Structure formats: C-alpha cells, structure tokens
Amino acid sequence: MKRIAVAAPLLASLALATPIHAQSLPAQPFEPFTISDIRVDGLQRISAGTVFTYMPLERGDHVDQAAAARAIRALFRTGFFNDIRLERQADILVVTVQERPAINKITLVGNKDIKTEELNKNLKEIGLAEGETFDRLQLERVVQELTRAYNNRGKYNVAVQPSVTPLDRNRVDVQIDIKEGKAARIRHINIVGNETFEQDELRKGWESNTTNWKSWYKRDDQYSREKLSGDLEKLNSYYLDRGYVDFDVESTQVSISPDRRDMYLSANVHEGETYTISEVIVTGDTIIPHEEMERLVLVRPDTIFSRRLLEITSDAMTALLGNIGYAFANVTPVPEVDRENRKVKINFYVEPGKRVQVRQVRFVGNTRTGDEVMRRELRQFEGSWYSQSAIDRSKIRLNRLGFFSEVEIETPAVPGTDDQVDVVFKVTETTSGSFMVGLGYSQLAGLITSLSVSQNNFLGTGNRIGVAIQNNAYSKRYDVNYFDPYYTREGVSVGYNLTYYELDQSNFNIATYYADRGSARAIFGLPLSETDSVGLSFGIDYNTIRPVEGYTAQPIVDYIDALGQRTFHAWRTELSWARDSRNAYWNPTRGTYQRAAAELTLPGSTVEYYKFNYQFARYWPVHRALVLLTSAEIGYGDSYGDRVERVIYNEDGTVAREVVADGLPFFENFYAGGVRSIRGFEDNTLGPWATAELSNWRQPLGGALKTTGSFEAIFPTLFDTDKTRLSAFIDFGNVYRSANDFEFREFRGSAGVSLQWQAPVGPIVLNFSYPFMSDRDDRTERLQFSFGSQF
Incomplete structure (x- = not known):
C-alpha cells in the first residue's frame, strides 16, 4: 500500500544526490537502494497523494536505474508536469516536479461561422478547458483541428493564432484569434463519363453548385467536403435507382486557385449498363404469412432495378414487423448479380429477432x-x-x-x-398559461387593452380555464370559459362558456349600430377514432341592437322595423364533426384538418335560422424545407321560419315603405377580408354593402354565403423554432348576399408573404399582400399586422 511518508531533515553533508531527469538517465551508475521514505517537492495545485497514486514505487521498494526510469515515465504520462527529477538523499527518494500551469480562461475571438458554444465543446473534448492542465501540444492540436474544421467549410484562408499569457499561481490565460476569411466559391463543376444523362439532370438536388442568383441565401456555391460527399452519394443513388448496378465514381478532383478563393470540382464516373430484375423472393422467418409480406414488394421481375424501391420495400417490411412487437427486426435485400445477362435476383432476407x-x-x-x-x-x-x-x-x-x-x-x-x-x-x-395585463394593436381594432388569466394546462390536469376582459376601439368583452377534455375516461369532453359584449360598430368595418350581446353555452365532445370526433353544444343568448338614426344602413333598419323589436333571444344548438390528422399543434407539416358544423336556433327563438360551416386544410410535405397548404372554407345560412312582411305608415296614414325580415339575420352574417381571411383587403369589407341616409361611405353588410380558399407555401426550417413560420400565399373568395347571388367573376384574389409568430404576448401576424383580383371600390391594404393577446 503506497503511503505518504514524512521526509527526514535534509542532511546535506550526508546526502548523496544522484539526480535522474525526465529527458535522460544520468551517465554515471545509479547505485540501487531500498526506499525508506519518499518526499515530493515542487507541488502547488496537485496533491502528493496524486503523485503516489501514479508512481509505481513506494516505501520499502528496491530502486535501481530501470525502476527510476519507469517511475519518471509513469508520472509524465499523467500530463501534469513539465519536468520531473528523482534524487537520493541517504535512503530517502526525493521526487522534484515542476507542474504544468492551469488554464484560467479561454477566449475565442473572431469566430462567426462556428458558434463559440460548439467550439468550446470541441476544445473540452480535446482537453483544453478552463481549470484543466495546460499542455502546449494540445494547443497545437487545437490549431490543426480548427483549421481543418474551417477548411471543411470551404474557408481556406483561415488563420488561427493562439496566445498564452502567464499569470500568478502558475496559471495561464489562453486566447485563440481566428480570422475566418471568406469561403472559397465553386466556379466550375464537371462530371466526366456521363453519356446517358445530362449534367443538369444529374446535379438536381445537389447542395454544391456554382454561383447563381440564389447563392446569397442558400450559400450553395461555398465549397464543403461534407456537401460534396453527400452530392456524390446522391449521384450514386441516381444511377442505382435507374438500374445502373455497375455505376462507380472512379475519382474526384478538387483544385483551388492560387489565392484560395475559387474551387474547381470534377468527378469521373463509369455508368455501365442497365440491369433488370430476374426474380424476387422473400426468405427467412417472416412471422406473418409470406403472401402478406410479398404484397409489400414494390419491385417485380422484368422491371428496371431500383435501389430506392428495395429500400422502401425493406422499410415497409420492417415497420410491419415492428408494429406487432418485433422491435429489432431486420430485412436485408440481398442481390445476386448476373453480369453476363445483366440481371439481378433479389432476396429479401427477414430476421425478425425476438418479439419485444x-x-x-x-x-x-x-x-x-x-x-x-x-x-x-x-x-x-x-x-x-x-x-x-x-x-x-x-x-x-x-x-x-x-x-x-x-x-x-x-x-x-x-x-x-x-x-x-x-x-x-x-x-x-412550454408556457401553457398566462396572467397578463397587456397591450395589443391591430389596424382594425386599434389599441387593445386586456386583462386575462388563462391556463391551458390548469394545475397540470390538462384542463383549460380562462377569464378575460378586453377593451378596444369598438368593443368591450368579458369571457369566462372552462374545458375538460377528459371528463370521462373514455374521452368525453365538457366545456362551459360565458360571454358578454358591448359593441360600438360605428368604429368597425361593418355596418354601423350599437349592440349588447350575452351568451351562455355548454359544449360536449366525443371521440370516434384517433382522428375523428363529434361535438354537441347547447346555449342561450340575447342580442340587443340599437341603430344610429341616419347612419345605420337601410337594410338593417328595415329588418329591425319588420320584426318590430330590437332584442333578439335565441335557444341554439350546434352539431359538429371534426377530423384532425395533423402532426403538430403549432405549425404542422403534414396531415389534414376538417370541420363541419351545423347550427340551429330552436323554435321559440326570436328569429329561427340555421348556419352551416365547413373548413378544410391539408398540409402536403414536399421537402424538409417546403410544405404546401391548401385550405378552404364554406359558410351558408338562412332562415327556416315564416317570412315577415310589414308596412310602415307615415303620420298622415300613407304608406311610407314596405319592409321584410327574411333570410339569415344580419348580425349572423359571414364576413371576409383581413389579416386571417383573404389577406390584402381590409377586415370584413368584402361582399355586399349599403349606405345610410346621412353617410355616403360603404358599410359592409356581410352575407349568407361565404366561400374562401388559399394556397400557401410554408418554409418550416427557416427558423430554429416551430413557433415562427414564413409563407407565401394566394388567397381567393368572396361573400354573397345569398346562394342565388354566387358568381365566380366576383371572386377577389391576393398574393403575398406572411410572417406568423406565437409570441408570449399572443399571436403576431405580419402580411404583405398584393390584391391581383379586385374592384376599384374595394378597400385594400398592402401591409397588415396584428399582435397581442386576443380572445
């Protein structure tokens, strides 16, 4: 057992000092002796116990030249010391060491292309980190690795200059100055030996490209060894997917200009001949019937060989076995190549492994x-x-x-x-609730002030609860809502909503009038399958309309006068069906959303009517960086009660006018246009309109039929978070007074780009649009935005 011994007093007159240095053993003979004690001199940060742990000598051992050399080598291998000497004082072994300094701080200067966090992580793996022992050889290795990393990114002018500053207490500061330089640009790419396919066809989808108009964004003209390797693999796959079994990239040449700014790439290829499939068999322990496995095979005899189809078939078989418990199943397509006849026999060998x-x-x-x-x-x-x-x-x-x-x-x-x-x-x-006193702004509603308490995951139960008060230029709104998505273990959901509005629509983009609205509603949901559910709701509401004399549009005044009252009560019910197969809550990249809802006011309501609404959205993943969204919405409503007609008389008894209340009530009309519906047009301004006696501005009335649609190209990988997305869109549609008024030539259309961000304060939407199908009287907006919490 190695022990730390107390050194005896230094008796210089009796000591026979025979040093043994790290670099070479002394020329004079080293007289062996038995160690009575060991003393370590020169330690500052490292404990003597650490030295004893690594040194293969202890008290009582017999030491000679060979044993001393082994001890020195063992201590040097620790990397803790710059110099080591062994001396004999009487029978005491004296170990004199000079410690390597400790790294106090590492500073990186000038790195932009590679983040500091990534560099520090790599430096730590090499052994260069704050608090560690400084080794100049490691520093030289860091310089080589950094230079290689930047070269792989196409930056051949990089200069990495380290500097070491000594500090007190045997410490150093290390600073690494990096001058990245500019990446070398690819000036020419040449594929030699291709006879069947043109170079432009072969290079489709390559990450490496010569300088073009998109290079400022894609940086595809910057040379990278990794990108080139991936592109050559794509080239190999291109030929193998088209039957060229003997295809080979025989050599590649990468040359650089003397100023290290221009790159020239060349690949020499051998195409060979096309091969066809001679036979396809499935062998091994398939677990499930062979016939079921064979139905998954996409390659057939006498068709062109395709590695991609082999991989798809193999993955499908593996997935099928994985779905019944064989988590580690392996399906290997084994080809037997007949080069004389240019035929390939494929054997899909199935190894299911154990069921898991x-x-x-x-x-x-x-x-x-x-x-x-x-x-x-x-x-x-x-x-x-x-x-x-x-x-x-x-x-x-x-x-x-x-x-x-x-x-x-x-x-x-x-x-x-x-x-x-x-x-x-x-x-x-992520944050699923908030207590917020906030401000928001939209072009339509102006300044929005709100006080809200909302929690989508109340106390971690998954229930949603919210209380909100909102005030803006046209309304005051009070909401209380609660929703339990799993009221029963089977997934029946229950929710309750209480809402009260005070509307001043003289400041809104719809017809001018004042209104007070209140409603109470109970909502029930039932899942039918993984993607389908049905909902049922019952509620009661009232709506008091106060027209503004001379300023409210005449059709609204006529409707109110025909009924002879301004307060509308309704008992309503709604039945809905929804299918949602989208893959994410925010910014999905694949899947479909559909919802169909039919709403009906029950007999006994002031006005008896129904409304139908259908929404559709489909996300089509085209590429990792591109998703297409197609969406549409259709809404329709009408009354089912008796048509109400009334004659209004003047004071002298003569007929002033005849008024009619028929169709969907004006306060239930559909609207279109705005930040989230046919962008590029002011909110709610599309469709029928009217003027009032004392105002000549067009007051949008909405309509009983709404038809809108959109095509959108979404770029989901432009940002590091799925809370933000950029898209390019084309919107179209309109609102009509009734179904009989529908005409395609009345469609409105716009195109533009949209930026959406699910910010902590609420959704932020910024649209820039160009209305390309519009009427001269339409109210259009090129730039539209909305931010802040809205309920």
Whole structure:
C-alpha cells in the first residue's frame, strides 16, 4: 500500500544526490537502494497523494536505474508536469516536479461561422478547458483541428493564432484569434463519363453548385467536403435507382486557385449498363404469412432495378414487423448479380429477432404536467407488445396537446433481457398559461387593452380555464370559459362558456349600430377514432341592437322595423364533426384538418335560422424545407321560419315603405377580408354593402354565403423554432348576399408573404399582400399586422 511518508531533515553533508531527469538517465551508475521514505517537492495545485497514486514505487521498494526510469515515465504520462527529477538523499527518494500551469480562461475571438458554444465543446473534448492542465501540444492540436474544421467549410484562408499569457499561481490565460476569411466559391463543376444523362439532370438536388442568383441565401456555391460527399452519394443513388448496378465514381478532383478563393470540382464516373430484375423472393422467418409480406414488394421481375424501391420495400417490411412487437427486426435485400445477362435476383432476407414487450412507459421533463394527463394520450401500453406505429401516434398526440415544445422518444433495452424494452418520453414543457395585463394593436381594432388569466394546462390536469376582459376601439368583452377534455375516461369532453359584449360598430368595418350581446353555452365532445370526433353544444343568448338614426344602413333598419323589436333571444344548438390528422399543434407539416358544423336556433327563438360551416386544410410535405397548404372554407345560412312582411305608415296614414325580415339575420352574417381571411383587403369589407341616409361611405353588410380558399407555401426550417413560420400565399373568395347571388367573376384574389409568430404576448401576424383580383371600390391594404393577446 503506497503511503505518504514524512521526509527526514535534509542532511546535506550526508546526502548523496544522484539526480535522474525526465529527458535522460544520468551517465554515471545509479547505485540501487531500498526506499525508506519518499518526499515530493515542487507541488502547488496537485496533491502528493496524486503523485503516489501514479508512481509505481513506494516505501520499502528496491530502486535501481530501470525502476527510476519507469517511475519518471509513469508520472509524465499523467500530463501534469513539465519536468520531473528523482534524487537520493541517504535512503530517502526525493521526487522534484515542476507542474504544468492551469488554464484560467479561454477566449475565442473572431469566430462567426462556428458558434463559440460548439467550439468550446470541441476544445473540452480535446482537453483544453478552463481549470484543466495546460499542455502546449494540445494547443497545437487545437490549431490543426480548427483549421481543418474551417477548411471543411470551404474557408481556406483561415488563420488561427493562439496566445498564452502567464499569470500568478502558475496559471495561464489562453486566447485563440481566428480570422475566418471568406469561403472559397465553386466556379466550375464537371462530371466526366456521363453519356446517358445530362449534367443538369444529374446535379438536381445537389447542395454544391456554382454561383447563381440564389447563392446569397442558400450559400450553395461555398465549397464543403461534407456537401460534396453527400452530392456524390446522391449521384450514386441516381444511377442505382435507374438500374445502373455497375455505376462507380472512379475519382474526384478538387483544385483551388492560387489565392484560395475559387474551387474547381470534377468527378469521373463509369455508368455501365442497365440491369433488370430476374426474380424476387422473400426468405427467412417472416412471422406473418409470406403472401402478406410479398404484397409489400414494390419491385417485380422484368422491371428496371431500383435501389430506392428495395429500400422502401425493406422499410415497409420492417415497420410491419415492428408494429406487432418485433422491435429489432431486420430485412436485408440481398442481390445476386448476373453480369453476363445483366440481371439481378433479389432476396429479401427477414430476421425478425425476438418479439419485444414494453415493460414500462416513463416520462421525463414534465415538471408541471401530471403523468396521467400524458398517459391518457398514449397508444403504446405497458405490458403489451412493442408497436412502432403506436409509439409514433403517441408522440403526435402529445405534440398536439400544445403543452410541450419538444417530445423525444427513447426505447432502451431492459438490462438482463433481450425481449423487453422501456419507452421513455422526454418532453420539454412550454408556457401553457398566462396572467397578463397587456397591450395589443391591430389596424382594425386599434389599441387593445386586456386583462386575462388563462391556463391551458390548469394545475397540470390538462384542463383549460380562462377569464378575460378586453377593451378596444369598438368593443368591450368579458369571457369566462372552462374545458375538460377528459371528463370521462373514455374521452368525453365538457366545456362551459360565458360571454358578454358591448359593441360600438360605428368604429368597425361593418355596418354601423350599437349592440349588447350575452351568451351562455355548454359544449360536449366525443371521440370516434384517433382522428375523428363529434361535438354537441347547447346555449342561450340575447342580442340587443340599437341603430344610429341616419347612419345605420337601410337594410338593417328595415329588418329591425319588420320584426318590430330590437332584442333578439335565441335557444341554439350546434352539431359538429371534426377530423384532425395533423402532426403538430403549432405549425404542422403534414396531415389534414376538417370541420363541419351545423347550427340551429330552436323554435321559440326570436328569429329561427340555421348556419352551416365547413373548413378544410391539408398540409402536403414536399421537402424538409417546403410544405404546401391548401385550405378552404364554406359558410351558408338562412332562415327556416315564416317570412315577415310589414308596412310602415307615415303620420298622415300613407304608406311610407314596405319592409321584410327574411333570410339569415344580419348580425349572423359571414364576413371576409383581413389579416386571417383573404389577406390584402381590409377586415370584413368584402361582399355586399349599403349606405345610410346621412353617410355616403360603404358599410359592409356581410352575407349568407361565404366561400374562401388559399394556397400557401410554408418554409418550416427557416427558423430554429416551430413557433415562427414564413409563407407565401394566394388567397381567393368572396361573400354573397345569398346562394342565388354566387358568381365566380366576383371572386377577389391576393398574393403575398406572411410572417406568423406565437409570441408570449399572443399571436403576431405580419402580411404583405398584393390584391391581383379586385374592384376599384374595394378597400385594400398592402401591409397588415396584428399582435397581442386576443380572445
């Protein structure tokens, strides 16, 4: 056992000092002796115990030249010391060391292309980190690695200059100055040996390209070794997907101009001949019937060989087995190549492995949300067979809750078994509620002040509750709402809404009048499947209309006069169906959303009418960086009660006018135009309009028929967060007085770009639009925006 011994007093007159240095052993003979004690001199930060731990000598050992050399080498291997000497004083072994300095601080200057956090992480892996022992060889290695990293990014003019500043207490500061320079530009790309396909065709989808008008954004003309390797793999795949089994990239040449600013790339290829499929078989332990597996095969005899179809088939078979518990199944397409006849026989060899059960489902990172709230969204259960599709579906359902900014899945094997795994959902929670006293602004409503308490995940239960007071230029609004998405274990949801409005529509983009509205509603929902649900609601409301004499549009005045009252009561019910297969709550990239709702006021209401509304949205993933969205909305309403006609008389008894109340009530009309509906036109201004006696401005009335649609190209990867998206859109549609008035030539259309951000203060929308189908009397807006919390 090595022990720290107390050094004896230095007796210079008796000591026989025979130093043994790190670099070389002394020329004179080293007289062996037995160590009675060991003393370590020169230590500052490192403890003597550390030296004894690494040194292969201890008290009582016999030491000679060879043993001393081994001890020095062992201590040098620790990397803690610049110099080591062994001396003998009587029978005491004296170890004299000079420690390497410690790194006090590392400073990176000039790096822009590679983030400081990433560089510090890489430096730490090499061993250069604050608090660690400084080694100049490691610093030289860092310079080489940084230069190589920048070269791989096409920056060949990079200069990396380290400097070391000594400090007291044997410490140093390390500063690394980086002059990145400019990336070398690709001036020419040449593929040599291609006879069947043109170069432009072969290079479609390449990340490397010569300078073009999009290079300022895509930076595709900046050379990178990784990008070129990926492009050559795409080239290989292109030929293999078209039957060229013998295709080969024989060589590549990358040359650089003397000033290290221009790159020239060349690839020499051998195309070979096309091969066809001679036979396709499925072998191995398929578990499920061969016929079912063979139905998944996409390649057929006498068709052109395609590696992509082989991979798709293999993945489909693996997924099928994974969905019935074979989590580690492997399907390998084994080709037998007949080069003489240019034929390929394909054998899909199936290795299912053991069937796997899920032992536990665990959640990590849910600091607020209860496990039961997450568990009820799962489709993979404990104790059941592993199913990849059930796990994927569970992830989608968790994402769609809106409680988490990120959901990751791990399936670690259970130690000691080969047929069990655990499923671990790692989540990062996001803000799901707020207490807010805020300001907002929209071009339509002006300044918006609001006081709101809202929580979409109340006390971690998944229930939604909210109380809000909002005030702006045209309305005061008070809301109280509650919603329990799992009122029963089967998923029946229950919600309640109480709302009160005071509207001053003289400041709004619809017909001028004052109104007080109040409503109470109970809402019930029932899931039918993973994507489908139905809803039912019952409610009561009242609506008091106060026209402004001389300023309210005549059709509204006539409707009120025909009924002879200004307060409308309604018992209403709504039946709805929804299908939602979108893959995310915010900014989905695939899936469909549909909702159809029919609303009816019951007999006994002041006005008996119905409304139907259908919404559709489909997300088409075209590429990782591009999603197409097609959407449409149709709304229609009408009265089903008796037509009301009334004659209004003058004071002298003569007929002043005849008025009629028929069709959908004006206060239930549909509107279009604005930040979220046919962008480029002012809010609610499309469709029928009228003027009043004392005002000649066009007052939008809305209509009983609404038809709108949109095509949108979304770029989901432009930002690092899924809370923000940029898109280019084309909107079209209009609002009509009734179905009989519908005409395609009355459609309005606009095109533009939209930026949307789910900010902590509420949704922020910024649109720039160009109305390309409009009427000269339409009220258009090129720039539209809205921000702040709105309810």
